[in-house]
Amino acid sequence: MFNSLQDKLDKALQNIQGRGKITEINVAETVKEIRRALVDADVNYKVAKDLTKRVQDKALGQNVLTSITPGQLMTKIVHDELVELMGTTQEGINLSDKPTIILIAGLQGSGKTTFSGKLANYLKQKRSKNPLLVACDVYRPAAIDQLTVLADQVGVTIYKEIENKNPVEISQNAIQFAKENKHDVVIIDTAGRLAIDEAMMNEIRNVHQAVKPTETLFVVDAMTGQDAVNTALAFNHVLDYNGVVLTKLDGDTRGGAALTVRSVVHKPIKFISTGEKMEALDLFYPERMADRILGMGDVVSLVERAQEQFDEEEAKKLHKKIAKNEFGFDDFLTQINQIKKMGNMKDLMGMLPGVGKAIKDVDINDDAFKHIEAIIYSMTPEERRKPSVIDMNRKKRIAKGAGRKLEDVNALMKQFEQMSKMMKMMQGPQGKQLMQMMSKGMPNMPGMGGKLFGK
Structure with missing residues (x-):
């Protein structure tokens, strides 16, 4: 969403990044590039001109606080003007009449x-x-x-x-x-x-x-x-x-x-x-x-989508299964289906700050989970319920039934094991520490990568 505009605004705002102070010259250069980015995005020329004029007027003469840089200040001004341009507040739908x-x-x-x-x-x-x-x-x-x-x-x-x-x-x-x-x-x-x-x-x-x-x-x-x-x-x-x-x-x-x-x-x-x-x-x-649009993500909307798919009763059942070490592939499928219901995968990832720009040229298929699902559906009910029974012969049968390679089954089993351990940790005293690590960004999180998510 808006990848081209996001890139051009990012480049425009880079004109003032690293500057010691805001001046008429660097503001004029930045505003010119912002106006060009908006017009290229098919924004009405008069609207783009009026917006950048307001940005310029607000930026000139601003005292840069010691806690922020000129680039941060300019980004804040542009952000506020974009919000004003699009309507300031969310306006819901009127459902007062019957019907x-x-x-x-x-x-x-x-x-x-x-x-x-x-x-x-x-x-x-x-x-x-x-x-x-x-x-x-x-x-x-x-x-x-x-x-x-x-x-x-x-x-x-x-x-x-x-x-x-x-x-x-x-x-x-x-x-x-x-x-x-x-x-x-x-x-x-x-x-x-x-x-x-x-x-x-x-x-x-x-x-x-x-x-x-x-x-x-x-x-x-x-x-x-x-x-x-x-x-x-x-x-x-x-x-x-x-x-x-x-x-x-x-x-x-x-x-x-x-x-x-x-x-x-x-x-x-x-x-x-x-x-x-x-x-x-x-x-x-x-x-x-x-x-x-400014590449800051939209974590609030992402959390809201997740909450919409949250089922309290199912969560309680899952909690008990994890505590008893009974978390199986059927439960894993339930989690996958909840993620899929949240919407387009690339759109969801784009809601994370800084991620949208990083994945703009990456093709993320909405069927990213289909290979995992194929492998799980090739398992017997007992194997899905109790993954520990899956030996080498069973893995070969599962791979053949899913039309996948043995390495794919091994990779899924490994990811599932790591995910199970992590969920088990969340139940104990290490859970709080783990959540803190995740909030700071935890690379290669189990279950969220690997070649199973590719083609």
């Missing part, structure tokens, strides 16, 4: 339907709602089928009328259905077009006037950069929507849409979406995004 009606709008290909499924999953899992998905895209081939698949995937109800081609009637009937069946949120997925046209605008306006939504969210593809902002502006003139959703932030996005849309459209970014997994949806926090 709450959420209208989803956007161009074709922006990710509206996938976002609708993700939003239904988010409201069900995190807000304890009973959402109803409504299929109002009556033009795109297989749009209704796609929404049906997503509804089944996240376990929510879908309302659809195959023969009816009138989105206004479908949406009104769906709201009545929701009231009769105790659905407290109605998510209406509308049709998109390849470009803005009068027919599209009239249709979405008619649906909007008919259902009077609590929230209208405009979905934009972050990979389209400034075009996304222009489209958002055009739609806002028609709908006066409540917020923006940025999708495909895991792609090769330059960042212009995320940085510009708030200041141009004057609407908050409410959600960001990465990847195809239904769990890959986050509330938008301007400060956290500024942290990531």
Whole structure:
């Protein structure tokens, strides 16, 4: 996410690193490079110019404290301006109405339907709602089928009328259905077009006037950069929507849409979406995004994702198994599945301070665990429950069954043994010391490396 912009801002800020004090000359050089980095990221030129002017004005005349360097001070100023540009605070979704009606709008290909499924999953899992998905895209081939698949995937109800081609009637009937069946949120997925046209605008306006939504969210593809902002502006003139959703932030996005849309459209970014997994949806926090753009990571979001997958009852069972030395490969699989549910692996690692830049050119496959899973699933229930019974003959059979080499099985067994020892240590007095070591950065942590994670 934003790798190119991150690199260019890093280089720009290096102009002032190591300087003894802030001067007009080194500030001017740095600001020029920052403006160039923003424009290259497809940020509106006027927005980039205004932002760098504020950075320059704030930087000049600042007294550098003994505890910080000019480079650190400049980074802080840029960070604060980025936060201000993107909206300062996180603005959530309004769920006050009964039922709450959420209208989803956007161009074709922006990710509206996938976002609708993700939003239904988010409201069900995190807000304890009973959402109803409504299929109002009556033009795109297989749009209704796609929404049906997503509804089944996240376990929510879908309302659809195959023969009816009138989105206004479908949406009104769906709201009545929701009231009769105790659905407290109605998510209406509308049709998109390849470009803005009068027919599209009239249709979405008619649906909007008919259902009077609590929230209208405009979905934009972050990979389209400034075009996304222009489209958002055009739609806002028609709908006066409540917020923006940025999708495909895991792609090769330059960042212009995320940085510009708030200041141009004057609407908050409410959600960001990465990847195809239904769990890959986050509330938008301007400060956290500024942290990531400047390579500071986003540990808070990472911890929140981990907490969402944390099951207290399962944790208690695991604790007892570890204490009794009964931790097995089935438990290991459970841990892997929890990590996978947290989202895109490269995106997760990018949330760690300093890691995003280090892995920007590294191809991290989301199927990084598949070889480990194949090996474990080739084991018998007894072998998974009690790894100590696995001898050389069993290893050969397991390797053959998984389509892997014997060395891969040996490597997994070794990693599992190291991980088991480490988890055992966490139960005793050495646990606190180990946690302190990990918090400072512990290289080659067992279970997190090795060729099993490659191809």
